[in-house]
Amino acid sequence: MTHIRKAVFPVAGMGTRFLPATKSIPKEMLTLVDRPLIQYAVDEAREAGIEEFIFVSAAGKGALEDYFDTAAALETRLQAAGKVDALAALEPTRMPEGALTILRQAQPLGLGHAVRQAKRLIGNEPFAVILPDDVIKGERGALAQMVDAHRNIGGHMVATMDVPLAETNMYGVLDVKEEVGALAYARGLVEKPRPDLAPSTKAVIGRxxxxxxxxxRLDALSPGAGGELQLTDAINADVKSVGVTGYMFEGQRFDCGSVQGYVQATASFALSRADLRDAYAAFVDQRPRPLRLVA
Incomplete structure (x- = not known):
């Protein structure tokens, strides 16, 4: 199978759930401990062997491009001051020349529309899509796991995890034909089904x-749920001709597009850091408990 060299990062969203912070900062630049969300996504892509990074962005998101640019003045000052550790911390923010392309999504017409913006750059190669809002924590990146599995089966592959039945209306959901190990072979997908109509509890996650x-398929697609071009609908249309497989990745997923998920991710990543774990845990344990009033 063809090596997966290219990845599309849809980063045009406004991040309204994080206002007022996202009034001036792209939500992808919100920091999870000491790295922005976009860095986690790029690092995961690099681990999976991605060589070309395609950001589908929007007006007001210039900080994303600046972040992966060379900061010559800053690096010069750090070198002069002998701050070796600080210089090393900047290394993951560097991109090889020509590896990063920024595209503009002029209108927010859905995930399918965002992915379609990269058509000319993708050509005839299979490619990855990574949603930076979905942070997946594990010993090995979820995309690297998927790339290994995809080598043997090809077609469309989506990351999936089991969710409570009551939450199926928040996700695209697989109609599973057969499960073999970590693979869930699909006969179709349904976008945000009501719990009583959900074909399974296997939700599609942002990989x-x-x-x-x-x-x-995206070129021929009509607007779906919410009047947007749904990537799930385009994948579903290819079930018979291309094939669709869900991959049940190993790792813990955090929905960092929500404040609650972002806070939970911050706590989990802080507790995983040897230099932060003890002090953070002690701080949380000392938080005053609310008083209970007895009638």
């Missing part, structure tokens, strides 16, 4: 490996 045929 995809897609055959380039998806671009033609």
């Amino acid at each position: 995809y490996i897609l055959d380039s045929a998806i671009m033609d």
